[in-house]
Amino acid sequence: MGRRSDHSRQDLETLILAAAAALVAEVGLAGFSAREVARRIGYSIGTIHNVFGTTDRLVTAINTRSFGLWAAYLRERLDLAGDADRIAVLVEGYFGFARSHTHWWTAIYDHRLPPDATLPEADQQARGVLTEIVITEVARALHRPVDDGIATLARSLIATVHGHCAFAVSGAWALMGEAAPETAALARVREALAGHIAAG
Template sequence: MARRPQHSPDQLRLMIVDAAEKIIREGGLGELSAREIARLIKYSPGTIYNVFTTIDDVVLEIEQRVLKRLDSRLHAVKGGPSPDAELRRLADAYVDFTHGDARLWSVLAEHRLRPRAVLPEWYDELLRRLLDRIEAALVPAFPIERQRERRQSARALFASLHGVTSLSSAGKLPIVTPEETRGLLQDLMSTYLAGTSRRSRPRGRQSGK
């Protein structure tokens, strides 16, 4: 009987995460289990827990992959002639990415950490990079003295992108609106920037009575 190849801890870690990604992509997060991962990599379920403390930790590795891929996609988007045009391009890239692998993307919304669990430091760092990309598109729309407002706007737009695409990926957007995902996000970006532009205009003097 042929002996099974021995794998290093790093190799096993990669095999486990690759198998988990395959399971989620084919059947969704609900299909993920240590037993199913073990079946794919041809090890016992106990091997999974020799590498990862919990299945939550495996899922977090998947989330890290997804966020890194999204970050690469958004940073590859070329700047536009205006904040509105650039945000539209970013929105298109966001939709293309999330719809391209909807089950994997849905992990970000579906996964719930166990009580008292803390997100790893890399999670905040990756979210910051995504916010920075959106904020960079907003720079021409905000003077330097409105830097804090620009940052808040980037957060609001990112939350909107994430919310709309999550509903769309889950097939629930039609419950909220009949509008198509891409068009809805384009309108959202334009409307938000138009409101920002109006707020930035100096107010005229009020006429006295």
């Protein structure tokens, strides 16, 4: 493995992030260790701190990367869907990413920044792409332009689907005797959209 002199700072950032994301995919956030990432890439823990500052910033970068992959996952499925039931595709895409990449998905919601830290603007913008996809599709389904009301509705629908998905991933849904969380989530979304249309 190359040493520090063989990699630029950008190279190191890419190398560290790839190894860190792979580790999260293997062991989840609970088993994550920046020291293990350093061992895997053949650098010292100090190098990781020099590049990312703190382990929290590294995990933030991993989660922002996951948001990007998730957005791409949804876009691919929407592109394939064409004019088919795109709302169903969104719900399936939410569950599909969570099931295919459970540790990455869970890490997004398990990680908390320290109280005195804020999410950098670049990370906020990158993560916001996923929500914008949903807002656009909700507006399309309702034949409405995107406005604050549509954005608020879309975020509420995300919360609804997320709750169903989180219960499914954790096993809580099955413990309640339910067998089809994705179907139930889609039904709740359809009800909300129908109610919005009825309300004018």
